[in-house]
Amino acid sequence: MIADPKSDDDRAHVAGACIRNLKIELPALLDTIDNATERAYTGWPDRLYVIGTDGRVKFKSKPGPFGFKPDPMAQALRQELSQHPAPTAPRASIRLSARPAPHQSRPPGTAVVELARAR
Numbered sequence: 001m002i003a004d005p006k007s008d009d010d011r012a013h014v015a016g017a018c019i020r021n022l023k024i025e026l027p028a029l030l031d032t033i034d035n036a037t038e039r040a041y042t043g044w045p046d047r048l049y050v051i052g053t054d055g056r057v058k059f060k061s062k063p064g065p066f067g068f069k070p071d072p073m074a075q076a077l078r079q080e081l082s083q084h085p086a087p088t089a090p091r092a093s094i095r096l097s098a099r100p101a102p103h104q105s106r107p108p109g110t111a112v113v114e115l116a117r118a119r
Contacts, residue, residue, distance in 0.1 A: 008033050050076040053084040 005011040008030075015030050031037040041049065041057075046064035049057055050073060059076030061068050 005033065048073055050080060052080050 002014055002017075005014050011033055012030055015028065018024070019028055029037075037043070041047070041060075043049075046068075048059070048061040048064065048068055050059035052058040058080050059073055061073065
């Protein structure tokens with residue numbers, strides 16, 4: 001059992017322990033102890049976002065995992081990519097699937113996002 005952190009340093013210590021113990025390899029961002037980011041984006045319990053190149057929210061899912069709908073998110077990604085293609089990045093195709101990846105167990109309706117380079 002881990003005590004509820006009381007400061008930014010406490011929260012960073014707990015997050016670091018979780019990242020190490022769970023062997024999380026993705027970049028992790030940490031909210032401040034006052035949960036300013038969570039309040040601004042209502043990210044709890046889980047939400048998916050598409051953030052545009054202008055820094056604005058282009059898509060916000062309903063609470064997940066059952067609120068995750070792949071088609072509207074794919075549409076928002078395609079629209080953003082068509083309006084603001086990255087000049088030096090290779091083109092990418094977007095495939096969203098409601099089925100779990102072979103090595104993962106996910107609740108029904110949970111989306112798997114795969115970005116692949118177009119050939």
